[in-house]
Amino acid sequence: MIRISDLVKxxxxxxxxxxxxLEIPEGILFGLLGTNGAGKTTLLRLTAGILEADSGEILVDGEPAGASEKVFYLPDTPYYFPNATIEQMAGFYGRQYREMDTEGVRYMAESLNLDMRQPIRTFSKGMKRQAFLILALCARTKYLLCDEVFDGLDPIASEVMKNLFRQEMRERKFTAVVASHRLPELEDICDNIAILHKGGVVTAGDMRMKAENIWKFQCVFHDADDRVGLEKELDVVRCHTDVNFVTLIVRGDREEIRTELYKRRPVFVAEVPMSLEEIFIAEMEVKGYDIRKVLH
Ligand SMILES: Nc1ncnc2c1ncn2[C@@H]1O[C@H](COP(=O)(O)OP(=O)(O)OP(=O)(O)O)[C@@H](O)[C@H]1O
Structure with missing residues (x-):
């Protein structure tokens, strides 16, 4: 587990x-989401031990950050020697990471049509990202920290990269922390997401649990009096009223919410699915954040 306590930089x-x-449990894909300058890279670099905190602490399996060979940090623009090939970089990482699986690199590179002996500098941006993700995964560290690993990829390349993560998750218990400024890049692979804004954590947690406790309903009432007191009875996160048509985002038990709505004899009630972005928007509005400044 990665345990971050009261960290200041x-x-x-x-x-x-x-x-x-923040606590990042083992065996999950953890997303760090935030706009440019939110502090994602800084947090990854502190966790990798590249930067030193002013105060606070990061422990990786109980050891101070940086002391552990269990962590691989993949920056958004990874370093490579001027004419280095994937094969040579695998050799380089092999000297730092005892578990480096060079055969795995070869196998994955072949399956993605990446030439092991072609200089990396001649690869496209997407090919470079794939090459370094392969190298990072095959270092077989317990923790992998990745900065903007899906940035600028076309949908197919992005899916290929996500599949590499999924495959690795199936094969061994490892933990990945992936930073991005785009929620769609994280929502289909991350179990947990933390949103950073101006260096602070706005919200963090398990996506499925968040989705299980917040609901969106659209209702039509006979007249305005029917909906009086609704906000007192329910934990309403957001309410939009257009004459007698009401859209509610409510926290709590779904059946209890439905019962409360039906008590008021509505003309119509429908539950509407919520996207993860809507869930975040609702959460952050309650905390007083302007979503446009945090996510876009
Ligand atoms: N070495 C540095 N010297 C001075 N300021 C820095 C340094 N590194 C980061 N910062 C500042 O710290 C803040 C957070 O930067 P950071 O790179 O962590 O953000 P980020 O969320 O990764 O952004 P991006 O999505 O653009 O990569 C920014 O205001 C940035 O200017």
Whole structure:
């Protein structure tokens, strides 16, 4: 487990990590979401031990960050020697990571049509990302930290990369932390997501649990009096009224919410599915954040 406690990192006047506390359990894909400058890279670099915190602590399986060979950090623009090939980079990482699986690199590179002996500098951006993800996964560390690994990829390349993660998750218990500024890049592979904004954590948690406790209903009432008191009875996160047509986002037990709505003899009630983005928007509005500044 990665345990981050009250972490602070400032650069001159900028607080890039503002009292961050997070727990990243083992065996999950954890998403770090936030706009440019939110603090994602800083948090990854602190966790990899590349940066030193001003205060607070990061423990990886109980050891201070940076002391552990269990962590592989894949930056958004990975370093490689001027004419290096995938084969040579596998050799380079093999000297740092004891578990490096060079055969695995060869197998994955072949299946993605990447030439092991072609200089990486001649690859397209997407090919480079695939090459480094293969190398990172085959280092077989317990923890993998990736910065913007899906950035700028076409939908097929993005799906290929996601499948590499899924395959690795099936084969061995490892934990990946993936930073991105786009929710769609994370929502279909991450079990947990933390949203960062101005160096702080706005919200974090298990996606399925969040989705299980928040509901969206559309209702039509006979007249305005029928819906009086609804917001007192229910934990309403958001309510939009258009004459007698009401859209509600409500937290709580779904059946209890339905019962409360039907007590008011509505003309019509329908439950509408919520996207993950809507769930986040609702959560953050309650906390007083302007979603446009946090996610877009
Ligand atoms: N080495 C540094 N020196 C000075 N300021 C820095 C440094 N590294 C990061 N910062 C500042 O810290 C804040 C967080 O930056 P960080 O790179 O962690 O954000 P990010 O969420 O990864 O952004 P992006 O999505 O653009 O990569 C920014 O305001 C940035 O300017």
């Amino acid at each position: 400032t650069f001159d006047d900028t607080c890039a990590a503002d009292h961050i506390s």
